[in-house]
Amino acid sequence: MIGQAGREKCDDVLVQVxxxxxxxxxVDIESKVKQLFGKQIEQSVKEVLYEMDVKNAYVTLKDEGxxxxxxxxxxxxxxxxxxxxxx
Amino acid sequence: MExxxxxVGRKIPKYIEGVGVLKPYRGPFATKPEGRKYAPxxxxxxxxxxxxxxxxxxxxEKTGLKDGMTISFHHHLREGDYILNAVVDQIAKMGIKNxxxxxxxxxxxxxxxxxxxxxxxxTGLQTSGLRGKLAKEISTKNILGSPVIFRTHGxxxxxxxxxxxxIDVAFLGASACDKMGNMNxxxxxxxxxxxxxxxxxxxxADKVVAITDNLxxxxxxxxxxxxxLVDYVVIMDEIGNPSLISSGATRVTKNPLELKxxxxxxxxxxxxxxxxxxxxxxxxxxxxxxxxxxxxxEYMEENNIVGSFASGGISSYMVNMLESGLFKALFxxxxxxxxxxxxxxxxxxxxEMSASTYxxxxxxxxxxxxxxxxxxxATEIDVNFNVNVMTGSTGIIMGAQGGHPDTAAGAKFxxxxxxxxxxxxxxxxxxxxxxxxxxxxxxxxxxxxxxxxNPRRTDIIEKLSKSNLPIMTIEKLKNLAESFTGIPEKxxxxxxxxxxxxxxxxxxxxxxxxxxxx
Amino acid sequence: MKKLRRTMMFCPASNxxxxxxxxxxxxxxxxxxxxxxxxxxxxxxxRDLLCEALKVVDYGNIEVFARINALYTPFGETDxxxxxxxxxxxxxxxxxxxxxxxxxxxxxIEEVEKENxxxxxTVKIQCAIETPKGVENAYEIAKASDRIVAISIGAxxxxxxxxxxxxxxxxxLFYARTRVVxxxxxxxxxxxxxxxxxxxxxEGFTAEVRDAKNLGFSGKSCVHPSQVKEVHxxxxxxKEEIGKALEIICAAKEAEKMNLGVITxxxxxxxxxxxxxxxxxxxxxxxxxxYKEEE
Numbered sequence: 001m002i003g004q005a006g007r008e009k010c011d012d013v014l015v016q017v018x019x020x021x022x023x024x025x026x027v028d029i030e031s032k033v034k035q036l037f038g039k040q041i042e043q044s045v046k047e048v049l050y051e052m053d054v055k056n057a058y059v060t061l062k063d064e065g066x067x068x069x070x071x072x073x074x075x076x077x078x079x080x081x082x083x084x085x086x087x
Numbered sequence: 088m089e090x091x092x093x094x095v096g097r098k099i100p101k102y103i104e105g106v107g108v109l110k111p112y113r114g115p116f117a118t119k120p121e122g123r124k125y126a127p128x129x130x131x132x133x134x135x136x137x138x139x140x141x142x143x144x145x146x147x148e149k150t151g152l153k154d155g156m157t158i159s160f161h162h163h164l165r166e167g168d169y170i171l172n173a174v175v176d177q178i179a180k181m182g183i184k185n186x187x188x189x190x191x192x193x194x195x196x197x198x199x200x201x202x203x204x205x206x207x208x209x210t211g212l213q214t215s216g217l218r219g220k221l222a223k224e225i226s227t228k229n230i231l232g233s234p235v236i237f238r239t240h241g242x243x244x245x246x247x248x249x250x251x252x253x254i255d256v257a258f259l260g261a262s263a264c265d266k267m268g269n270m271n272x273x274x275x276x277x278x279x280x281x282x283x284x285x286x287x288x289x290x291x292a293d294k295v296v297a298i299t300d301n302l303x304x305x306x307x308x309x310x311x312x313x314x315x316l317v318d319y320v321v322i323m324d325e326i327g328n329p330s331l332i333s334s335g336a337t338r339v340t341k342n343p344l345e346l347k348x349x350x351x352x353x354x355x356x357x358x359x360x361x362x363x364x365x366x367x368x369x370x371x372x373x374x375x376x377x378x379x380x381x382x383x384x385e386y387m388e389e390n391n392i393v394g395s396f397a398s399g400g401i402s403s404y405m406v407n408m409l410e411s412g413l414f415k416a417l418f419x420x421x422x423x424x425x426x427x428x429x430x431x432x433x434x435x436x437x438x439e440m441s442a443s444t445y446x447x448x449x450x451x452x453x454x455x456x457x458x459x460x461x462x463x464x465a466t467e468i469d470v471n472f473n474v475n476v477m478t479g480s481t482g483i484i485m486g487a488q489g490g491h492p493d494t495a496a497g498a499k500f501x502x503x504x505x506x507x508x509x510x511x512x513x514x515x516x517x518x519x520x521x522x523x524x525x526x527x528x529x530x531x532x533x534x535x536x537x538x539x540x541n542p543r544r545t546d547i548i549e550k551l552s553k554s555n556l557p558i559m560t561i562e563k564l565k566n567l568a569e570s571f572t573g574i575p576e577k578x579x580x581x582x583x584x585x586x587x588x589x590x591x592x593x594x595x596x597x598x599x600x601x602x603x604x605x
Numbered sequence: 606m607k608k609l610r611r612t613m614m615f616c617p618a619s620n621x622x623x624x625x626x627x628x629x630x631x632x633x634x635x636x637x638x639x640x641x642x643x644x645x646x647x648x649x650x651x652r653d654l655l656c657e658a659l660k661v662v663d664y665g666n667i668e669v670f671a672r673i674n675a676l677y678t679p680f681g682e683t684d685x686x687x688x689x690x691x692x693x694x695x696x697x698x699x700x701x702x703x704x705x706x707x708x709x710x711x712x713x714i715e716e717v718e719k720e721n722x723x724x725x726x727t728v729k730i731q732c733a734i735e736t737p738k739g740v741e742n743a744y745e746i747a748k749a750s751d752r753i754v755a756i757s758i759g760a761x762x763x764x765x766x767x768x769x770x771x772x773x774x775x776x777x778l779f780y781a782r783t784r785v786v787x788x789x790x791x792x793x794x795x796x797x798x799x800x801x802x803x804x805x806x807x808e809g810f811t812a813e814v815r816d817a818k819n820l821g822f823s824g825k826s827c828v829h830p831s832q833v834k835e836v837h838x839x840x841x842x843x844k845e846e847i848g849k850a851l852e853i854i855c856a857a858k859e860a861e862k863m864n865l866g867v868i869t870x871x872x873x874x875x876x877x878x879x880x881x882x883x884x885x886x887x888x889x890x891x892x893x894x895x896y897k898e899e900e
Contacts, residue, residue: 005650011510011622033511035481036575065510068573070621073657077650343830347629535629555894570663571625 003082006066006074013066017078018058025049025056031063044068048075095473095522097597103584105233110594115496115528118592120449125250127293130318138320139266143177143298146258146321150294152178155185156255157211159292161284162192163260163272163421167331170260170298172199173323179208187211189252191243191284191442192487195219196331204230213252215240216477216487225585226483229601235586237477237599240420241446241453241493242591244287248443248450251593257292259285259317260326264299265307268317272422273309273432275301277326279333280422280431281401282311286441289316300326309432311439333425337402339381340374344506344535349378351556352462352504352533357386358554359547361460361500368414369398369494370462372423375504379462380404387413398445398454400490401437406430409437418454420445420490446493448591455490455497463491465505465532467519470561472526472541474503475519477588480512482578482602484586488523493591495528500547507534512575513568515539515561520578522597523588537564579603608668609633609892610755610795611824611840612833617642618671619651624658630830631837633892634668639684640675640699648680656691670695670731676709685710689717689728695754700762701732702739704749711750731755731797735762740781747792757797757826758785773809775816786821795823804829814839841893842886850883850890857883 001019008014013031027042034041045059059075066074090098093111102108110118140146152158158178160171171190176199178186184207192215193200201221203209213236217225224230238246246252261270262277272282277300289295289312297312297320340346352375356362362383370376381404387394397405398418403426409417416436422428430437446455466486467475474495477486495501505514515532530547532539539561540548551558559567579602586599614632616623618639627635637658643651655671671693673684685696698710707730714728730752734740740763747756760778764771771777782798789796798817801810814836817825825836842850853870857880860868868875890896 005653033575035578037511037573039576040573065512066621067511067571067625069657069661070624070654073653074650076657077653080649080653343630344626347830 001082001084003078003080005077005081006070008062008064010064011066011070012064013071013074014062015071015074015078016060017075017082019054019056019079019082021056021058023056026058028058028060029063030061031065033063033065040068041071044071045075048072049079052076052079054079093595095471095525095596097522099595099598100584103234103587106236106587109587112525112590112594112596115525116448118594120249124248125253125291127291137266138268138317139302140319140321143174143321143323144181146296146319147174147177147181147183149319150256150296152183152256154183157187157189157253159189159254159257159288160191161260161282161288162190162194163279163282163284164277164327164332165279166194166196167328168194168196168260169323169325169327170258171197174258175200175203175209179203179206184208185210187213189213189243189254191240192216192489193218193221197221201230212236213238213243214487215243215489217484218486222484226599227602227604229583229585231585234584234598236589237488237586238589239446239488239492239591240284240442240490241448241455242488242589242593244441244443244447245449245591245593246589247287247291248447249593254288254292256294256296257285257288258296258298259289259312261297261299261312262326263301263303263307264297264320265303265305265314266320267305267314268295268297268320269305269307269310269312269314270297270299270317271307271309271311273428274303274307275299277301277329277332278425278428279327280428281419281439283420283440283445284442286312287443294318296321298323298326300324333428334423336426337377337404337424339378339404342374345374346378347535348375348504348506348533349382351535351538352379352502353382353386354554354556355531355533355538355551356383356460356500356502358551358556359500360550362386362392364392365395366392366459367396367398367457368394368460369400369458369498371464372400372402373464373504376462376464377402377404379504380408384408384413396457398458401427403427403430406434406437409434418445446490446497446591448493448496453497455493458494458498460500461494461498461502463495463501463503463524465503465514468503468505468515468529468532468561469519469526470515470517470565472529472532472561473519473522474524474526474529475521476523478521478599480516480520480575480578482520482580482600484599488588492524492528492596495524496591501528501530503529503532505532505534507536507564507568508572511572513565513572515565515568517565521588521599525596532561532564534564537567539564607888608754609824609888610668610797611889611892612827612836613670613757613797613824614827614830614833615642615800617651618655619643619647621654624654625662628664628667630833632667632827632833633824634670634695635664636670636672636697638672639680640672648674652680652684652687656687659688659691659693668695669693670697672697672699672733675700676706676713682713685713686717689714689723690721694727695729695731697731697733699733699759700735700739701746701756702736703742704745707732707746707749707753711752714752726752728752729754731757733757733759734781734785735759736766737763740784743784743788744791747788747794753792753794755795755797755823756785756789758782758799760799775813782822783820789823790821796821798822798825800826800828801832802828804831807831807835811835811839837893840889841895842890846886847890847896850886853880853883854887
């Protein structure tokens with residue numbers, strides 16, 4: 001199941017999470033600030049996956065300079081949508 | 088390579104092959120020049136001289152332009168410039184190589200230089216700044232092979248007058264020119280306003296070529312650059328694209344964030360007490376800067392205050408203030424829009440000035456040193472108030488020194504306005520990537536969320552303590568920025584030096600290294 | 606000092622940028638909207654954004670509200686559960702029509718507070734009155750819970766329910782607005798005037814704000830930073846007004862010391878409501894930063 005959240009717009013991030021994998025966690029980041037914040041973005045993604053008890057996922061991000069809390073929120077929403085329990 | 092630490096804590100090489108000995112920055116007014124100014128070769132003229140040439144090729148031939156020489160250009164045509172590319176193209180076609188370009192600045196329109204650099208036509212660059220793809224190629228691949236020398240507007244004129252750089256041929260774009268080379272920038276279809284950057288070159292270059300698309304009957308008036316300095320006149324179909332040379336009338340921003348920054352800045356300036364009868368003022372051209380001008384204007388009108396002069400970088404907004412009687416005169420070194428250009432033509436108190444008059448610290452008096460208030464922008468500011476306007480946080484060159492260090496040193500009250508962050512990048516940092524303007528010449532930093540006052544300015548700290556402005560230490564401002572963005576990784580650099588940041592007095596403020604590519 | 610609620614700035618909770626920039630403009634209160642400003646498909650993402658923002662963003666002294674979706678929608682209950690857990694302290698309840706609407710929310714809030722170890726009573730409520738029935742029951746709504754800090758009038762939904770249109774003169778709203786002001790005052794809570802949507806018409810907005818102030822509203826809803834600035838300007842007492850108010854308060858303090866009953870200031874009788882008004886003027890002046898109490 002794939003869940004998507006966010007937008008490719010200024011200060012936002014488009015996140016896609018595919019939980020139908022079995023190879024652990026893989027994170028792909030596209031961002032203008034990748035050199036400056038790439039490590040932190042990956043760390044935040046992994047933390048949210050852990051909080052939501054997701055052990056296998058392929059996550060892609062198209063980031064337009066989103067702050068950390070926005071990235072966390074988008075990943076959270078994408079995971080929930082992937083799991084299918086959207087309200 | 089041996090290094091010496093300068094007064095802002097940056098390590099400067101003692102010597103660079105191809106450039107020579109480097110002197111470290113020691114303070115804004117630490118250098119007192121000695122000796123005589125440089126002078127070009129003597130000239131000779133007789134009645135019946137014909138200066139008009141058919142094309143650029145002829146000019147290159149007649150001026151004796153050869154391998155290894157230095158040529159100069161100016162940026163008063165802004166992104167609409169056709170001249171630089173046309174001249175360099177012709178130089179390349181004629182097989183000439185190893186040319187150094189000494190430009191007052193370079194814009195995105197000058198991207199074709201990339202090819203000429205790769206082909207060895209251009210092997211030296213001296214400019215106020217670099218932008219776009221050319222800047223990126225130099226930053227990441229060092230295509231030039233030797234450091235670009237970045238000078239301030241004032242510093243460039245100092246260097247030319249001192250003979251630090253000897254210009255062999257200067258190519259001057261003029262929107263109106265007569266057969267003897269009298270020229271200006273206010274008449275003609277490609278009018279651009281003040282021709283301030285070119286004036287020093289006209290006086291000190293060995294050969295001077297006027298390039299125009301508007302040959303007028305002799306004599307041209309008004310005369311900005313005199314026939315006594317000009318060797319040849321070349322006529323082109325178009326020297327530039329009018330829609331990119333000048334913009335329409337400048338409008339104040341409606342962006343709430345920029346307005347908030349401007350509001351904070353205006354209140355700080357008002358509370359500082361610097362706005363009073365006879366005060367002088369200059370503002371950069373960024374969004375917040377112009378909005379500050381608007382708030383200052385309102386305050387002046389409410390309190391019947393008349394200033395002495397405003398300088399710049401002049402836009403129609405400033406002209407409006409002049410014509411409303413809020414300032415007695417304008418000093419103009421570059422005219423941004425059409426309305427301001429026509430004001431230059433018709434208002435006697437709208438005064439054209441050379442870049443030397445504007446900002447050269449080694450003449451007998453420059454306008455920048457008469458300023459009371461200066462409003463500047465920044466790409467980065469650090470906890471020592473040092474300002475960067477040249478490189479981004481990733482280390483890539485993407486800006487220009489311009490008159491930033493000149494006016495910061497000269498003004499009694501230097502105000503830097505900037506958002507606390509741009510996208511996720513914090514503007515207030517521990518150490519700027521590149522020091523352009525030293526912290527001791529910067530008085531306050533104004534963002535939308537906080538204002539930091541340089542601890543040196545105890546008088547300003549005292550004056551603003553009674554206001555209810557969000558005053559905080561620069562460290563607190565930095566922490567505030569980082570609380571939103573996180574702390575960015577620092578860019579990685581190679582050993583190769585791709586740029587030297589020369590301060591206005593010829594000493595070196597910082598060096599720019601090649602950005603490591605992954 | 607009593608909390609000032611001169612401005613209630615609306616921002617869509619679905620806009621990442623506004624979640625960390627709204628406080629720059631110093632409104633007294635911010636309402637992050639999960640209701641009308643957010644499309645159905647994004648109700649979940651907007652809620653997640655606001656939750657994450659609440660965990661890390663410092664809003665200083667600004668009162669942060671969330672306009673949740675009504676409790677009869679599929680979203681409302683989850684809004685309350687997740688937002689209170691994330692640290693939300695103030696909820697704006699849309700479409701309040703009677704005291705039972707408020708009590709239903711109150712029961713849910715209390716449940717969530719208990720579940721999360723939050724002190725009971727922490728989360729406050731603002732009731733939006735947006736229908737004729739709501740206007741009729743305004744006082745009952747305003748008194749329905751100790752958690753209520755303000756009630757507001759929502760003109761768009763109200764005029765739509767009435768089957769009429771909003772006009773510039775606003776006669777169709779007059780009764781509803783004044784009814785809300787009076788009900789709020791009688792119940793001892795704040796009253797907030799409706800939104801002015803046409804941001805480019807500053808003149809019309811200014812006139813409506815002056816009107817709101819004269820009618821007795823505690824504050825005005827705003828949808829743009831320029832509106833916030835304007836409301837604060839209008840709600841800021843003049844030097845003269847502050848001077849007079851201080852005189853009254855001073856005289857009242859003196860009278861209390863000397864056990865006098867009725868006092869006069871400048872030939873005018875000063876009784877309790879006059880002193881209250883003077884105190885409000887000084888509070889507004891302090892809030893606007895134009896008056897600081899000398900020690």
